[in-house]
Amino acid sequence: MPHQIQIIHDLFQIKGGGERLVMTLCEGLPADLLTAHIGEHTFDLTQLPGRITDLDALSDIHGIKTWSLARAFRSHQPSHQHPKIIYSGVASPLAITHHRHARNVFYCHTPPRFIYDKRTTFEQAMNPIKRWAFKRLINWFQPQYEQAVRQMDVLLTNSEYVRQRIQGALQLQAQVVYPPCDTNHFKWLSQGDFYLSLARHDSLKRIDAIIRAFLRMPDKQLVVASGGAETEPLKQLAGNAPNIHFTGWLSETQLLKLLGQCLATIYVPLDEDFGMTPVESMSAGKPVIAADHGGLLETMLEGETGYLVSNENLDEQIMAAVQRLSGKHAMAMRSACEARAQAFSHTTFLKKIKEYL
Structure with missing residues (x-):
């Protein structure tokens, strides 16, 4: 039926x-x-x-x-x-x-x-x-x-x-x-030493700015996951930098493992409508370095669940945020991240939707 x-x-x-x-x-x-x-x-x-x-x-x-x-x-x-x-x-x-x-x-x-x-x-x-x-x-x-x-x-x-x-x-x-996040799906696994980019390789996601920032911070580790049309130009930009690693497209299990083990995620798209990646990151107890405009302002809590960076001098802004967001700070933000993600749970979303049906 x-x-x-x-x-x-x-x-x-x-x-x-x-x-x-x-x-x-x-x-x-x-x-x-x-x-x-x-x-x-x-x-x-x-x-x-x-x-x-x-x-x-x-x-x-x-x-x-x-x-x-x-x-x-x-x-x-x-x-x-x-x-x-x-x-x-x-x-x-x-x-x-x-x-x-x-x-x-x-x-x-x-x-x-x-x-x-x-x-x-x-x-x-x-x-x-x-x-x-x-x-x-x-x-x-x-x-x-x-x-x-x-x-x-x-x-x-x-x-x-x-x-x-x-x-x-x-x-x-x-x-x-607000869109739903499966908050039971993303879990904190351990405290790693690498920063993670999960965005699709598209020019609007501005992964090139993240790579340029890490080229100037050889002591900081960056993992660039996913793929897309800009993968090859991004790899050329990174060169053979030993602190920048590309994974290519990953399975859901592999992505969950990376997210659960990273120190923090970095997500700096231009003109993002909502941005589920930061919510998923927070759900896993991981703080986010995020762009300070668009829908991200409605999910991120500055200084509590990560740090916001502006468009002006974006490379330098990312560098400053990475230097600020140490492993110690990331651990201190874990509980605030997990709590914030609950505002975007499946249960909350479906309850709101049903109010309008």
Whole structure:
């Protein structure tokens, strides 16, 4: 039998925070799942308690992902009418056309930035033909997206930072429900002597600044986990520095071990909406050196669960924070980190979500 609740999520392509959030909803409510695509490199969804519908609608043509997902959600005729629907993603809200009589709740991770605050940046990186196609996509998609969002009964988002972005882009009021962290999953194992970067290797994560800082601190150990498009440039930047170690992509077990054994984590992305990595770090009792803007200001407690660093002279800021955050200081912050992480537990998240259903 179908559940009373269905989650509609854009796609499962990676092992990301949005995907984890949707899985938590499916397991904790419980709920059925509708998605436009399930890729090979995402989480194993086979253990979820509800029905899973994969529309297999992701286009193979580069650059039209949003169009292909949106068309799939608009055209899909559900075989069962769920009385409660939770939407997650950019294209999924367009499915509301088939759920007029349901209780419709949209968890907006962010308004699509290629339409709103980052549109000019996207356009400037395109040649004239791609720019023409890009503008046509926006002209087709934006009015449908805005109409769908305005039909929602409830609009939720992941941070006060994004709530303000929604208000500016859509002139709508959203309620903040912080994303969930499995606080029982991440555990303090030992007090190591290395600092850990867990961010995906993307230019916005600014791992290059972390590496430059550690090149100037040969007595401090840095482990750079994960991978991504910027892995090779980052390795070239690090050279053969004996104090900087790259692990490549790791299994969940390996990641948990590294996190549980490090001295502290370093996470300095640009313009982060929420940032689950610091919460996971705190859950493992490990303090964080974090960027002092975006959603990170809503999770970190300066001086209690780590230290915040500003964009100005970022390399030097990281160096100063590392020198300040010794093993002794990290141990002293352990209990505050673990306590702070509880504010973002699965239990807290699901309780808040249920208030809006």
